[in-house]
Amino acid sequence: MYYLRLVFKNIFRHKLRSFLTLTGLVVAILAFGLMQTVVNAWYAGSDMASAQRLVSRNATSLVFPLPVYYRDRIRAVEGVTAVSTSNWFGGIYKDMTPANFFAQFAVDHDNFFDLYPEFRTKPEELLAFKRDRRGAMVGRLLADAHGFKVGDVIPVKGTIYPGTWEFVVRGIYEPKDDTTITRQLYFHWDYLNEQIKKFYPRRAEQVGVFIIQIADGSRAAEISQAVDREFRNSLAETLTETEKAFQLSFIAQTETIVMAVRIVSFVVIVIIFAVVANTMAMTARERLAEYATLKALGFGPGFVAALIVGESVMITTLGGALGILATFPVAAGFKAALGSFFPVFKVAPETVAMQAASALAVGLLAGILPSIRAARVKIVDGLRYIG
Amino acid sequence: MKIPIAYVFRNLWTRKLTTLLTAGGMALVVFVFAAVLMLDAGLRKTLVGTGSYENVVLLRPAAQTEIQSAVYRDQASLVETLPEVARSEDGTPLVSKETIVLIAIPKRGSDKPANLVVRGMPAMGMRLRPQVRVIDGRMFRPGSSEVVVGRAISEGFDGTSIGEKLRFAGREWTVVGTFDGGKSGFDSEIWGDVDQMLQAFRRSAYSSVLARLGSADQFEAFSARIAADQRLILEVKQEPLYYQDQSKSLSTFISYLGIALSAIFSIGAMIGAMITMYASVANRTSEIGTLRAIGFRRSSILAAFLAESLLLALAGGIMGLVLASFLQAFTITTMNWQSFSQLAFGFHLTPSIAGSTLLFSLFMGLVGGFLPSVRAARLEIVDSLRAA
Numbered sequence: 128m129y130y131l132r133l134v135f136k137n138i139f140r141h142k143l144r145s146f147l148t149l150t151g152l153v154v155a156i157l158a159f160g161l162m163q164t165v166v167n168a169w170y171a172g173s174d175m176a177s178a179q180r181l182v183s184r185n186a187t188s189l190v191f192p193l194p195v196y197y198r199d200r201i202r203a204v205e206g207v208t209a210v211s212t213s214n215w216f217g218g219i220y221k222d223m224t225p226a227n228f229f230a231q232f233a234v235d236h237d238n239f240f241d242l243y244p245e246f247r248t249k250p251e252e253l254l255a256f257k258r259d260r261r262g263a264m265v266g267r268l269l270a271d272a273h274g275f276k277v278g279d280v281i282p283v284k285g286t287i288y289p290g291t292w293e294f295v296v297r298g299i300y301e302p303k304d305d306t307t308i309t310r311q312l313y314f315h316w317d318y319l320n321e322q323i324k325k326f327y328p329r330r331a332e333q334v335g336v337f338i339i340q341i342a343d344g345s346r347a348a349e350i351s352q353a354v355d356r357e358f359r360n361s362l363a364e365t366l367t368e369t370e371k372a373f374q375l376s377f378i379a380q381t382e383t384i385v386m387a388v389r390i391v392s393f394v395v396i397v398i399i400f401a402v403v404a405n406t407m408a409m410t411a412r413e414r415l416a417e418y419a420t421l422k423a424l425g426f427g428p429g430f431v432a433a434l435i436v437g438e439s440v441m442i443t444t445l446g447g448a449l450g451i452l453a454t455f456p457v458a459a460g461f462k463a464a465l466g467s468f469f470p471v472f473k474v475a476p477e478t479v480a481m482q483a484a485s486a487l488a489v490g491l492l493a494g495i496l497p498s499i500r501a502a503r504v505k506i507v508d509g510l511r512y513i514g
Numbered sequence: 515m516k517i518p519i520a521y522v523f524r525n526l527w528t529r530k531l532t533t534l535l536t537a538g539g540m541a542l543v544v545f546v547f548a549a550v551l552m553l554d555a556g557l558r559k560t561l562v563g564t565g566s567y568e569n570v571v572l573l574r575p576a577a578q579t580e581i582q583s584a585v586y587r588d589q590a591s592l593v594e595t596l597p598e599v600a601r602s603e604d605g606t607p608l609v610s611k612e613t614i615v616l617i618a619i620p621k622r623g624s625d626k627p628a629n630l631v632v633r634g635m636p637a638m639g640m641r642l643r644p645q646v647r648v649i650d651g652r653m654f655r656p657g658s659s660e661v662v663v664g665r666a667i668s669e670g671f672d673g674t675s676i677g678e679k680l681r682f683a684g685r686e687w688t689v690v691g692t693f694d695g696g697k698s699g700f701d702s703e704i705w706g707d708v709d710q711m712l713q714a715f716r717r718s719a720y721s722s723v724l725a726r727l728g729s730a731d732q733f734e735a736f737s738a739r740i741a742a743d744q745r746l747i748l749e750v751k752q753e754p755l756y757y758q759d760q761s762k763s764l765s766t767f768i769s770y771l772g773i774a775l776s777a778i779f780s781i782g783a784m785i786g787a788m789i790t791m792y793a794s795v796a797n798r799t800s801e802i803g804t805l806r807a808i809g810f811r812r813s814s815i816l817a818a819f820l821a822e823s824l825l826l827a828l829a830g831g832i833m834g835l836v837l838a839s840f841l842q843a844f845t846i847t848t849m850n851w852q853s854f855s856q857l858a859f860g861f862h863l864t865p866s867i868a869g870s871t872l873l874f875s876l877f878m879g880l881v882g883g884f885l886p887s888v889r890a891a892r893l894e895i896v897d898s899l900r901a902a
Contacts, residue, residue, distance in 0.1 A: 143792060144789055154781050158775075187682050188616040189618075191615070191715075286577055329718065360684075364684075379624075379626040379628070380848070380856065381849045383847060388771070391775055395778070395782065399782055401539035402783075409789070409793045
């Protein structure tokens, strides 16, 4: 018991130094947690993917569409229970600023929402959406960000499909849980197709991807191959993969940046390690005479070493705990400010565990080097030592 | 009377571990700071180097990138007849009608595909881009299923070495050469014959038209003429500006990320410097008293401690900068969101980055060392002599 009291008293001997070290720790642990959360947010889209959904796209690349008549042939593949379509629209709302960016997809209005049960819709709104050719379904996050209400008309300037398009909000879908991203607008593919037919007949009757629902998630690989076999050596070969793999293929393209953030998040831990190690080295050096006195009184080298490591760990535990506590409100503020970049911005339990683990590791490592020196010091030398 | 700098230097030298840890912490912060600036500079260099001001890019209105754009054959032919367009010795207009698509190829050492730009161009395309040279193999022959690949691609992607065949658009394309775009965005592209590509991809329209003007000053006249012509509903941009716009969001992202990280990290490093300097003052209380007693002024003490902190920061700054300069050997390939394709760019160290990095580290030293130095300067002679 007196061991803990001694350690605790030691911390507050240099109030200013301990306070500075603690501040540094809180900032570092907070920064580490935020960066890990950013990395997680990057992967949010793939977390939402269901194992029961496959995505089929043009094998050359996503820029190339697939003919819509593939749908019936995919539907006939054994194991497939439903097929829907989705088409990236790539329109600009108001201007090019990131705050006004959101994704629009032209989808099969009839069954798209059946395939995505994680989007909670009201039956009457869904019906109204299905009935209105210019109708659109808007996610909760998007609706809140721009103040869209049912009945509003949203004008969007097409970049891939020229012209200004107007969509009427017919419903707002809610997320099932906090991994669901509700920042998109879905409208009728039929509406898109009929306009294209008028102006660019060559580009009509085409969709971006097919979303395939299968009954048994464990047969995903087999069914994917069966679908691709169906269209081998055709004009538009398909590439079918699970929705998760499809989403991850986007993230993989920006992997370098994710890697950089991840590496840098560990650099901040190394920096704070240097700061804490420095504090402990100085503290131990100043108290060498004290440690010699303790030894002279009969305390073993182990006790002296434990005294230093204990102090180091106690400081980092305190700093780590404060840092973790601060992470939640700061992450919430972050989300409020950057919600359009990161629709899902949640501090994961693993992140908290990693924060705690790194605080502990920093405390242990920073205490070890000075404690070895203090444990080894000869009583005579230590007593003679002056700072 | 000033305190000699040797005294300052030896103070740091005596406490090697502390000095090393503090400077090391600062070096890491400086490293991150410099790395981000270098990355941004590298990106800019890549994209500015991608074009020349005499060239203009013509796209369909509202198309942000060449990928989204379409220029009909009659429009493209009309552009060739405009008077501002330069002509070669034999009178052919210096215009390159091109088609641009994306294909997905796995990155080397992984099975995950990444998007690459494939550009179909006539023989004129090479002439309009004098900065591009074939460094290995030869150029593709017009009218054949041959392609040449940019340097960054041949290093980073599967099946892109000379002699290998790439399969896309239902055909096999033989890689016959590698070209060096002088660290420009072209290094991340695959080039082939435009007519072959149009056929293979079943397209009837070009994606974009690149034209050389008589001189860069004629741009105003040229764009006014396009705007006035009812048949040419096209958007005109000078080539370097077009490529700059392409990377605006990536560049903004990198600088925001960098500023945020540097700001957070520098707090840690400044605290580290402050702790070290406070300890340095506390350890030497009686020494400071002695210095004051033999006639050194408060201002000299302040200067000496500030100098110590600045020296510490400078050491960290130089360490960080040296570390960061090694980054120039690396190339980063990542997706440019606007064009939705891979872009390779490197770290680029400029004298101004080196300067601002060192200034940044000195600033950290100044902030971290100021309060402790003031404390040292304000010590009373009698108290401090008694302290030991």
